[in-house]
Amino acid sequence: MKRALELALKNSQGARPNPSVGAVIVSENKVIGEGFTSNYGGNHAEINALDQIKKEDLSLLNKATLYVTLEPCSHTGKTPPCSLAIIQSGIPKVVIGCQDPNPLVSGKGITLLKASNIEVTTGVLEKECAEVHRQFLTFINHKRPYITLKWAESKDEFIAPLKEQQSKPGSYWLSQPLSKQWAHKLRACSMGIVIGAETLRYDKPSLNTRIWAGKDPEILIIGGKLTDLPSSWLNKQVSITQFTRIPEKRSSSIQQIATKDSSKTLNLLLNHCKEHQIQTLLVEGGSQVINQFLERDLWDEAIIFKSNANLTDGVKAPSIDQKPLKIMSSASDKVIIHRNHANQ
Numbered sequence: 001m002k003r004a005l006e007l008a009l010k011n012s013q014g015a016r017p018n019p020s021v022g023a024v025i026v027s028e029n030k031v032i033g034e035g036f037t038s039n040y041g042g043n044h045a046e047i048n049a050l051d052q053i054k055k056e057d058l059s060l061l062n063k064a065t066l067y068v069t070l071e072p073c074s075h076t077g078k079t080p081p082c083s084l085a086i087i088q089s090g091i092p093k094v095v096i097g098c099q100d101p102n103p104l105v106s107g108k109g110i111t112l113l114k115a116s117n118i119e120v121t122t123g124v125l126e127k128e129c130a131e132v133h134r135q136f137l138t139f140i141n142h143k144r145p146y147i148t149l150k151w152a153e154s155k156d157e158f159i160a161p162l163k164e165q166q167s168k169p170g171s172y173w174l175s176q177p178l179s180k181q182w183a184h185k186l187r188a189c190s191m192g193i194v195i196g197a198e199t200l201r202y203d204k205p206s207l208n209t210r211i212w213a214g215k216d217p218e219i220l221i222i223g224g225k226l227t228d229l230p231s232s233w234l235n236k237q238v239s240i241t242q243f244t245r246i247p248e249k250r251s252s253s254i255q256q257i258a259t260k261d262s263s264k265t266l267n268l269l270l271n272h273c274k275e276h277q278i279q280t281l282l283v284e285g286g287s288q289v290i291n292q293f294l295e296r297d298l299w300d301e302a303i304i305f306k307s308n309a310n311l312t313d314g315v316k317a318p319s320i321d322q323k324p325l326k327i328m329s330s331a332s333d334k335v336i337i338h339r340n341h342a343n344q
Contacts (some may be wrong), residue, residue: 001125002068007036007045008069008132014039015216016191017277019136021045023068025053025091027060046072046082051316061246065093065213069129071100071122074108083112093119101140101284135280138300144270145281149290150186151317152305158314159287175305176331177277180300181211186303188214190282192273195287197224204230205284218278221287223263226254239276243269266292290318302338 007022014020015037023045025033035048043051053061072094086094094113100106101120113120128139133249135146152174153159160174169240189195199205202219205321208216219233221242233240240254243265247256257272258267273281283293293299298324302320320338328335 001069001095001129003031003034004067004069004097005125005128005132009032009040009131010036012135013188016040017279018044019070019133021068021070021133021230023049023066023232025049025061025064025066026235027057027064030057030060032057032064039191041254044073044082045069047085050085061090062092064091065095066091067097067124068093069097071098071105071107072109072113073100073105074112081109081112083109086113087116087118091118094121095124096120096122097124097189098122098126098133098137101137102184122171134300139274139279143274144298145192145273145279146300147184147283147293149283149286149299149302149318150192151185151285151290151306152183152307153313154309154314155308155319156310156312157319158311159285159317161311161314173308174309174311176307177334179305179330179333182330182335183210183305183329184209185214186282187217188212190217190280192201192220192278192281193217194220194222194269194281194283194289196222196286197228198288199284199286200224201228206232217282220269220272220277220281222292225299226256229254241272251274266296266298270298287315287318294318294320297340297342302336302340304336304338308332309335 004022004024008020010020012020018037018039018040021044022036023034024031031050033053035045035046035052038048046066066086072081072086096110110120110122138146151159154174169238193207195205200328201224207219216238218239224232224242224244226248234253242254242256243259244256245259257268259268283290322341324336324339325339326337
């Protein structure tokens with residue numbers, strides 16, 4: 001199962017919105033096949049593991065055990081059900097890390113396997129498997145995306161200098177280039193990215209993954225007008241949705257959603273994510289937007305890049321009153337990682 005967990009990490013971006021699952025087939029203490037979920041629309045992990053088996057090893061299947069990090073599917077989607085393929089292969093034993101709460105599966109895969117006299121064991125390294133699949137499980141269980149908050153702050157806990165203290169408008173970089181690359185990796189791992197109108201107007205961020213390989217996330221903007229959007233965004237290949245008080249009636253590639261009651265904006269945004277299968281959401285700010293998520297306890301993870309430099313004054317950084325999960329180094333920056341204990 002540990003090897004299956006390693007495999008599950010190999011294609012989390014390409015597999016989405018499917019979870020990237022790992023599968024290993026063992027017979028007579030020998031790994032005869034292994035695989036992970038292909039890009040969306042392609043084979044699931046179990047099929048890739050079966051396809052990897054050499055002709056001379058096919059006779060070993062009737063003594064084999066399949067280890068898989070998540071319950072095999074039992075329904076036809078982009079591909080046929082994996083449970084059926086496992087049954088047809090003749091594998092007599094399946095070991096599952098954690099069950100799939102998706103209503104389309106939710107125990108049906110296990111039931112189908114057992115009905116075909118396959119021995120099924122569940123809950124093996126369940127905590128570790130749930131950790132690997134935490135984003136998918138959050139989306140299914142909580143009916144909202146897995147939400148990661150990200151910001152950079154000075155050593156004295158300011159997120160940016162006051163605007164009148166900056167020599168010219170634009171993004172103000174507190175963190176080191178290595179941390180910036182890390183932030184772009186977070187974007188590549190996210191299906192959607194959120195900023196507020198103030199950040200949009202003042203920083204005019206690109207919100208892409210230009211210094212990390214990966215697909216640009218969909219852009220979600222809280223507040224503002226169409227005229228606030230940089231002209232360069234008109235050529236973007238990703239969806240852009242703006243939650244605004246007064247949608248503007250003009251031809252545009254930007255979708256606008258009316259938010260007459262600002263207290264319900266986050267609900268509208270999360271419902272939009274649910275409807276459009278945006279399972280992972282990166283909240284980049286600014287501080288007002290991040291604090292909205294914190295105040296409503298709508299977050300799962302927070303990643304803070306803490307600079308070694310002081311600002312002495314400026315926009316106060318958000319704060320999280322709990323012990324960090326871990327603290328790492330990124331050049332001279334510290335990277336502080338939190339998990340929301342209430343949502344675990």
